[in-house]
Amino acid sequence: MNDTIKLTIMGGIDKAGIEEPVKLVEMNPGDILGIVGPTGSGKSTLIDDIEQLAQGDTPTQRRILINDTEPEMGLRVDPRRKLIAQLSQNMHFLADMTVSEFLQMHARSRGKDPELMHRVIELANRLTGEPIHEDEQLTVLSGGQSRSLMTADIAVISDSPIVLIDEIENAGIKKQEALSLLSGEGKIVVVVTHDPVLALMASRRIVIRNGGMCDIITTSAEEKEMCNRVSEVDDWLMDLREIIRRGDLVEGVA
Incomplete structure (x- = not known):
């Protein structure tokens, strides 16, 4: 799936109802796009628009295209066909099962080899300073361990070709390796960040002010x-x- 996906953001309006100066942003597999701007400027709103595959039906009036076309309704509402994975600032598990049980269940649901769970745990342990063991309960994992596990899970098991990340620098994990891992697997990565390293790792970064995309900078x-x-x-x-x-x-x- 990943080698066929192209993501396009078409500009809308800012908080004052003024058209955004940035009219079009296109991304292809392996691209890392940064989103930067002051707190409260509207960075998370942009990734919300992407996550919803907005079609002019959000307050920003932005439109999100997949492979240059408006996505069909099934891609927007059917979780089984979801193209987008999101790593939020706060992530904890509620499921009462072990790490291996969760990963094997996810692999089976995707029609993949349950033994991929070993690869996921290996990669997750490269991203966190707190080792994750396959027989641990999900509910005892720290926030950093949980974020590391889900990053590796998205890279190895998930079919979602687009990954949205909100301030991964606050996750207590090796952030540069996390971005490199996801983009290296052919994912389109969109990362909201205040971190200079992550912002400069991206090939481009969108600057947000007053709710609008006011500039796009090529690194x-x-x-x-x-x-x-x-x-x-x-x-x-x-x-x-x-x-x-x-x-x-x-x-x-x-």
Whole structure:
């Protein structure tokens, strides 16, 4: 499915009813699109429009096209045909089952090999500093573990070719690896972020102000170099967090 999906955002209006300056945004498999802007500017509203496959029937009047056409109603309302997976800021499981039971059930529901659960857990453990074990109950997983597990699940088992992520930097996981994993699996990734590393990892970023898409910036070569430099600092901070979590001293850490 992934190699046939193209996502298009057609601009609508901002909070004042003024037409958005950005009229058209197109995305293809493997693309990472950032959404940036001040708190309350309307970033989450944009991903809500995408999640709903809006057709001018939301307050923004935006339209979302799939492969250059208006999606049929079944794609909008039938959860079995859903094209979009979403990772929210807060994610916890309520199901009373183990990690392996959940992943095997999901794989079977998608007509896939239940043994894929081992691959999912392996990838999830690359994203979190708190190891996930297959015999653990879902309800005891932390927020970071839950987000890591669902990121890996979406990459390996889910058929959804479009992934919406709301501020993954607050999830307590290795955010750069998470984005690289999803885009590497051919997903279209749309990420709302305040984080400079994630914003600069994206090939483009939409700037939101007053509820409207006011600009779209293509990441330059200079910004990519800046991303590499900031990533080194970010990796160092991640290592420092792990030292503190283990209860070790940080003396002499360079």
